[in-house]
Amino acid sequence: MHKSRLAGYIIDCQTGDLDAAARFWSAALGLEVRSSPQPGESKYRTFATAPDQPHLEVQQVEHASRVHLDIEADDIEAEVARLERLGAKRIGPVRSWYVVQAPTGQRFCVVRPQRADFAARANTWD
């Protein structure tokens, strides 16, 4: 048995200037950028969304710009296996998460639980 749910969205930006990208999206969406990036997360800028809302981040990427979603799970391998049974394809692990491709073509990530209400509100899978 494990739990998962939609965690949030990442705005992947193929850019040499991550702060400029974060400034555009911050102004466009009316969401403040959280102050300092976490150590080792220099490729991310996180928006100050409310705790009960999906997280939203801007990420500096090498591939073409896009938007992808994250699923948070308390057992990443079990969740990837569940998604595979639904028709998704494993792309591979990256640091603490796992990249998956939907049958409809979009790539997305299975990540560790991100939000405080995960245990109370995530879906439970047998």
Add this chain to the structure above:
Amino acid sequence: MHKSRLAGYIIDCQTGDLDAAARFWSAALGLEVRSSPQPGESKYRTFATAPDQPHLEVQQVEHASRVHLDIEADDIEAEVARLERLGAKRIGPVRSWYVVQAPTGQRFCVVRPQRADFAARANTWD
């Protein structure tokens, strides 16, 4: 003066079987598909997200699959002009909304207010 905010996300699927796409994403995210599509909206399936959460839909598209975001605004032209001043590019109007391209390359839509708490919680722009 007008208002806008992040409204939600659309999972654009290049597929001949929209219901199969909706079934995959519904099972993957643990979100139910709302029962019947609205008249004239046969290319959309909407997930039963809570009223205070960003809306989430699956859309059948001709272009490559992707995910895009929507900004809801009470004055679409004023919002598109605001985004243009921030560096976005006008792509063009579609039905009741307007497609815009971010300086970082992602296309997104400016749509009419979608949720009941729009007036109370959207950002106000002079």
